[in-house]
Amino acid sequence: MAQELGIPEFEGWIRAFAAAVAEHRDELTTLDSAIGDADHGTNMDRGMAAVVAALDGGPPADGAALFKLVGATLVSKVGGASGPLYGTFFLRLAGAGGSGPWDAGTVAKALRAGVEGVVARGKAEPGDKTMLDALLPACDALEAALAAGQPLADALGAAATAAVEGRDATKPLQARKGRASYLGERSIGHVDPGATSAALLVEAAATALVPAQG
Amino acid sequence: MKKLINAAAEVVPEALRGMAAAHPELRVDVDNRVVVRGDAPVRGKVGLVSGGGSGHEPMHAGFVGPGMLDAACAGEVFTSPVPDQVVAATTAVDGGAGVLHIVKNYTGDVMNFEMAAELVAAESGTEVNAVVVDDDVAVQDSLYTAGRRGVGATVLLEKMAGAAAEQGRPLAGVTEVARTVNARARSMGLALTSCTVPAAGKPTFDLPENEMEVGIGIHGEPGRRRVPVAPAREIAEMLVEPVLGDLDFTGGDGVLAFVNGMGGTPLIELYLMYAEVVGVLEKAGVTVARSLVGSYMTSLEMAGCSVTLVRMDDDLLRLWDAPVRTPALRWGV
Numbered sequence: 336m337a338q339e340l341g342i343p344e345f346e347g348w349i350r351a352f353a354a355a356v357a358e359h360r361d362e363l364t365t366l367d368s369a370i371g372d373a374d375h376g377t378n379m380d381r382g383m384a385a386v387v388a389a390l391d392g393g394p395p396a397d398g399a400a401l402f403k404l405v406g407a408t409l410v411s412k413v414g415g416a417s418g419p420l421y422g423t424f425f426l427r428l429a430g431a432g433g434s435g436p437w438d439a440g441t442v443a444k445a446l447r448a449g450v451e452g453v454v455a456r457g458k459a460e461p462g463d464k465t466m467l468d469a470l471l472p473a474c475d476a477l478e479a480a481l482a483a484g485q486p487l488a489d490a491l492g493a494a495a496t497a498a499v500e501g502r503d504a505t506k507p508l509q510a511r512k513g514r515a516s517y518l519g520e521r522s523i524g525h526v527d528p529g530a531t532s533a534a535l536l537v538e539a540a541a542t543a544l545v546p547a548q549g
Numbered sequence: 550m551k552k553l554i555n556a557a558a559e560v561v562p563e564a565l566r567g568m569a570a571a572h573p574e575l576r577v578d579v580d581n582r583v584v585v586r587g588d589a590p591v592r593g594k595v596g597l598v599s600g601g602g603s604g605h606e607p608m609h610a611g612f613v614g615p616g617m618l619d620a621a622c623a624g625e626v627f628t629s630p631v632p633d634q635v636v637a638a639t640t641a642v643d644g645g646a647g648v649l650h651i652v653k654n655y656t657g658d659v660m661n662f663e664m665a666a667e668l669v670a671a672e673s674g675t676e677v678n679a680v681v682v683d684d685d686v687a688v689q690d691s692l693y694t695a696g697r698r699g700v701g702a703t704v705l706l707e708k709m710a711g712a713a714a715e716q717g718r719p720l721a722g723v724t725e726v727a728r729t730v731n732a733r734a735r736s737m738g739l740a741l742t743s744c745t746v747p748a749a750g751k752p753t754f755d756l757p758e759n760e761m762e763v764g765i766g767i768h769g770e771p772g773r774r775r776v777p778v779a780p781a782r783e784i785a786e787m788l789v790e791p792v793l794g795d796l797d798f799t800g801g802d803g804v805l806a807f808v809n810g811m812g813g814t815p816l817i818e819l820y821l822m823y824a825e826v827v828g829v830l831e832k833a834g835v836t837v838a839r840s841l842v843g844s845y846m847t848s849l850e851m852a853g854c855s856v857t858l859v860r861m862d863d864d865l866l867r868l869w870d871a872p873v874r875t876p877a878l879r880w881g882v
Contacts, residue, residue, distance in 0.1 A: 368753050372768040377748045381625075386699045410664065414602075414628040415657035419664055456660060512654045514770050516694035517687075521771065 338487060339436040342394050343403050347543035349390065353383035355535040366528040370515035375417060375528040382413035382421070398437060401430035418511055420453050420466065427452030439487040442544060446494075447474050457512065464510040464522065466529035472497040473537045487525065491541040493528035499539035502530040557747040561603045561623055565665060568610055572876050575613055581637045582630065584610040589619050589642045590809045595714040595723045596620070596642030599651040599707060601658055604626040604746070605767055608704060608846045611877030613783035618651075618875070626746050626849070627768045629657035635665030637809075639675060647676035647720035647725045649727060651707055653699025654683035664785055680727040682706060683732045684857065686795045687764030687773050698766050701760055701809050701857030702734035704845045705869075708878060712871035726868065730859060735792040738855030739784060740765040740772065742813060744848050763787055767811070767848045781818075785825035788856040793833055798860050803838030805869060806830065807857040812847030817844065826856055839869055844878060 345528045356363070364375030386408045395401040406425030410418050431448030433442055450470045459465045476497035480490035503526065510522035513529070554560050562579050569577035576585045590596060599609045600622030620643035622630035639648045648669075652662045659681060666677045682699030710727040718726070740762040743752035746769070753769030756762055761784075762772030779787070798804050808823045810816070823842045832835060839860050846855075859865070865872035872881030 364749055368749065369768075373746050373749045373753045374625070374628050378625065378628055411631050411633050414624045414631050414661065416629075416660055417658070418629075418631055419660035422664075457656070485609055510694075512695055512766065514695070517698065517766060517770055517772075519690070519694075519773075546714070 339438055340398075340442065340544055340546055341436050342398065344544050344546070346390060347406055348540050349386060349401070349541045351539035352536050353387045355539055356380050356383045356532065359531070359535060363528050363532055366526055366531055369525045370510065370518055370522045371528060372514055374415065378413050378415050378417055379421075379532055382409045382418065384441055385412040388524070389517065397434040398432050399429045399434040401477060402432065410497065416457065417422070417532070420457050420529075423452040424449040424455040439481055439490065442487060442491075443474075443478050443481055446477060450474050459512040462508060463512045464505045464508040464515060464517060464527045464530070465512050466533035468505050468508070468527065469493050469498040469530040469533035470499040472501040488541075488545050495538045496540035497533075498534040502526060503536040505530045550745050550747070552745070552749055557750070560747045561625060564603070564606075565623060567803050568876070572654060573654050575610075575876075577697075580638070581634050583620055583634055583638045583641065584613050585620045585638065585641045586613050586618070586624070586745060591619070592642035592644045593646055594644045594717065595646045595720050596639070596648040597634065597651060597707065597714055597723070598638045598642060598646055598712055599623070599703070600624065600630045600638065601653055601655075602629055602768065604744075604849045605847050607877035609707070611707060612704070612707050612711075612875045614873070614875035615882075616715050616873035616875070617707055617878060626748065629655065629661045632661050632665040632668055635662055636820065639665065639669050639677060640673070645671075645679065646764055649710065649714070649720065649723055650677060651703065651710070651727065652679055652680040652681050653703055654681045654696050655698060656695050659713040660686050661774035675825040676720060678724045680706070680724060680731060682731050682831050684736045685766065686733060686735050686737050686791045687766075689773070694801070699805050700738060700767055701736040701846055702731060702859065704809070705734065705805060705807060705841070705857065705858070705859055706730040708873060709865055709868040712868040712872065715871065716785045722882060733796070733860040736855050736857040737788045738765050738767070738772070738811070738853065739763050739788060740848075740851050740853035741778070742850075742852040744769045744812070744851040746849070754872060761853070765848075765851075765853065767846060769851065774882065781822055781825050782828070785822060785829050785856075787856060788854075789826055789829040789833075790859055792856060793835070796860065798835045798858055799833070802861045802866060802870050804830070805839040805841070805865075806837045807841040807859075809846050809855045809857065810844030811853040811855070812842070812844055813850040813852035816843065819854060822854055838866060
């Protein structure tokens with residue numbers, strides 16, 4: 336029997352991400368002050384707090400509505416580059432995932448669509464030292480694990496590991512997008528704050544997008 | 550951190566409430582964080598909308614009024630405004646002749662204004678053009694970065710495009726003026742100290758007492774290189790030479806020379822710097838036609854300055870001299 340995900344798991348993912356952002360808020364801002372403008376933690380925390388407040392107002396009807404709410408809220412509340420990028424991620428995720436229950440294939444398809452939205456909005460490439468350096472390896476790992484017949488929970492675990500490795504691999508890179516790019520070679524030696532928050536997003540998915548047993 | 554604030558999270562709305570109280574001729578929407586000129590929309594006039602992160606005051610809200618901007622959107626400190634704000638501003642100033650978005654070239658600003666333009670296109674028939682300002686020569690290898698940043702030229706462009714709109718030029722003409730100013734403007738800045746974002750509570754970067762940062766942006770993001778503190782005369786050369794190296798400013802109708810304070814530098818030092826800048830320009834054979842000296846595009850309490858030059862022509866000189874009535878720039882009225 337196919338394992339399916341619905342509103343409780345989706346909401347669990349978003350709330351877990353919000354909690355992780357709140358917990359790592361100062362760390363994200365510190366990373367951003369090294370190579371950016373010292374606001375990534377505060378901006379993401381403000382946005383995700385607004386998302387949680389919106390969810391507290393009552394659960395949306397289905398996955399598409401839920402992720403659309405998340406995306407629209409982030410676009411309205413975050414500002415900077417992170418607002419349009421994370422907002423576009425969730426809006427595309429909503430569109431590709433659709434309103435029915437999700438199986439493992441839907442998760443992979445929706446994540447890929449979300450990440451492609453980030454590419455379209457930000458016009459960054461792998462290795463530019465951005466959130467994509469965590470998100471793209473995560474998508475690849477998820478798809479590879481599912482193709483190898485692994486269950487969704489294991490595949491998402493592999494995606495989280497890939498995201499964390501991708502995040503860490505941004506450290507020696509020279510930034511070519513965003514404010515960090517103005518630093519040139521001086522951006523080398525710092526982990527990218529966007530890749531760090533993106534890894535939190537994938538880690539939250541690995542803990543929360545687990546189908547209920549039975 | 551010592552600041553005249555109540556709570557870090559409330560700095561932007563509380564400052565806007567102050568603007569509303571001080572300038573009854575403006576309409577301040579504190580919820581949307583949009584400042585609109587009192588008589589907007591002006592029927593038949595192209596609307597000018599700009600915006601960006603807060604912390605650069607008087608830019609942009611201080612430039613709202615007849616002869617300059619119709620509306621300004623204030624983001625969080627050093628964070629671009631969100632699309633909803635830009636949509637609200639665009640709608641408020643649409644007098645039927647179209648709206649020009651003036652966007653500084655920062656990744657976030659460009660994306661948020663783009664999303665706003667998409668929303669406006671989907672929701673109404675308002676014609677929107679955008680000009681992206683990118684005058685900062687400190688950014689090298691711009692093919693491999695987010696591109697040159699929008700800095701001092703933004704103020705001058707908003708003034709001249711604003712005058713063109715006030716004269717009744719159509720959207721294409723106003724856009725052309727804005728693009729011309731951007732194409733003919735170059736800037737370079739320098740920081741003597743860092744700045745402190747209220748929500749962060751500590752300086753964005755450490756700069757030792759005997760060093761300065763050359764080629765800074767306006768968000769406390771570090772610059773091109775660090776060098777020992779030098780006399781103003783040498784600083785003027787460090788700032789002007791890369792500007793002159795990037796564009797020919799000799800001949801023609803002269804330049805508009807703008808020495809801008811970053812927020813923490815007193816006017817006495819800015820005028821001293823201006824004299825040094827003029828000295829460097831004279832030696833290079835560049836004629837100064839107009840000047841602007843003061844803190845118009847700041848980076849919170851950062852000490853330092855930037856130099857912007859614009860190669861002028863007859864039309865731009867007339868637009869620069871045209872009357873303007875805003876909280877921060879006001880002449881001829």
